[in-house]
Amino acid sequence: xxNYTSQPSAQLSPLERQYVLLTQSGLPIVSRPYQxxxxxxxxxxxxxxAMTTDLKERGIIRRIAAVPNHYKLGYRFNGMTVWDVxxxxxxxxxxxxxxxxxxxxxYLRPRHLPQWNYNLFAMVHGKTxxxxxxxxxxxxxxxxxxxxxxxxxxxxxxxxxxxxxxxxTEILKKTGLRLKR
Amino acid sequence: MTISLSTLEQNIINQxxxxxxxxxxxxxxxxxxxxSSESEVLSAIFKLDEAGILSRIGPVFNHKKAxxxxxxxxxxxxxxxxxxxxxxxxxxQVNHNYAREHSYNLWFVVTASDDxxxxxxxxxxxxxTGYQVLVLPMEASYHIDLAFNINFSQHQLGSH
Numbered sequence: 414x415x416n417y418t419s420q421p422s423a424q425l426s427p428l429e430r431q432y433v434l435l436t437q438s439g440l441p442i443v444s445r446p447y448q449x450x451x452x453x454x455x456x457x458x459x460x461x462x463a464m465t466t467d468l469k470e471r472g473i474i475r476r477i478a479a480v481p482n483h484y485k486l487g488y489r490f491n492g493m494t495v496w497d498v499x500x501x502x503x504x505x506x507x508x509x510x511x512x513x514x515x516x517x518x519x520y521l522r523p524r525h526l527p528q529w530n531y532n533l534f535a536m537v538h539g540k541t542x543x544x545x546x547x548x549x550x551x552x553x554x555x556x557x558x559x560x561x562x563x564x565x566x567x568x569x570x571x572x573x574x575x576x577x578x579x580x581x582t583e584i585l586k587k588t589g590l591r592l593k594r
Numbered sequence: 595m596t597i598s599l600s601t602l603e604q605n606i607i608n609q610x611x612x613x614x615x616x617x618x619x620x621x622x623x624x625x626x627x628x629x630s631s632e633s634e635v636l637s638a639i640f641k642l643d644e645a646g647i648l649s650r651i652g653p654v655f656n657h658k659k660a661x662x663x664x665x666x667x668x669x670x671x672x673x674x675x676x677x678x679x680x681x682x683x684x685x686x687q688v689n690h691n692y693a694r695e696h697s698y699n700l701w702f703v704v705t706a707s708d709d710x711x712x713x714x715x716x717x718x719x720x721x722x723t724g725y726q727v728l729v730l731p732m733e734a735s736y737h738i739d740l741a742f743n744i745n746f747s748q749h750q751l752g753s754h
Contacts, residue, residue, distance in 0.1 A: 439650030458618050474653040477614040482649045511737030521734040583693040
């Protein structure tokens, strides 16, 4: 099977793995949250803060955040919009789509023809189904001229669409990143 | 039931989805930034946490760099969806699983310690379900943050 990552995977020291395990489901809500982590790792608070800064600089930590539950905040609808964008334009336009305020993730992924012809994924969130549909239309307007048209044989039934939106019908499992102990 | 949020609570949600202060007493820093006191900020955060409006506070890890991960999908008959979802969910390496309206109707994220472990999990899922997994690893990210501005004015917040 092909490589999934662009980075070498064994990047974490044993202590850093412990740090990930301790913090991945959240810090305790107390005045000095890193104190708890320091005690568990048997190092100083200053060392925990230094480790956090280092993991951030290495890109292993994306950000330190108060992570809201969008569903509870009324963002009940999401759509995974998928697009068959011409390869030569995908990087430029991916960045444009990624900056739209209602897009939470925007990724380039491989096609698997003939089963799967979409290479650009943009996740949109809204408070109503209509809102999500409107966001999809906005992205469509941006990408209109750079989408692949794969069905030029008019005799054939339409095999490929140039875009689609997959709405979620049910959350079957949702947990944060879990590292194996 | 409607949750009403104070200005302090709204500011906390909108301003700390990234850049939560990294220091020994972060709530003190937030209090200074929001013209409040540490105890007010802490009690606001307690309330948001209790109500489930905040899912957690802490580092957000990059799955790809903390291990190896991929988005994956299965196309299964509708009547088998629940059964197969259960098989997939049994894997501790599966950390999201959504049913979606499409011929590929089961979408999940697989995370493992390295590429080989990830490939093994996918092979096992294929063996146990009898369906071929569509493997869609991220090749480039054009937006790295799940942080967007929450619009508090548009609708009332509901929790039901």
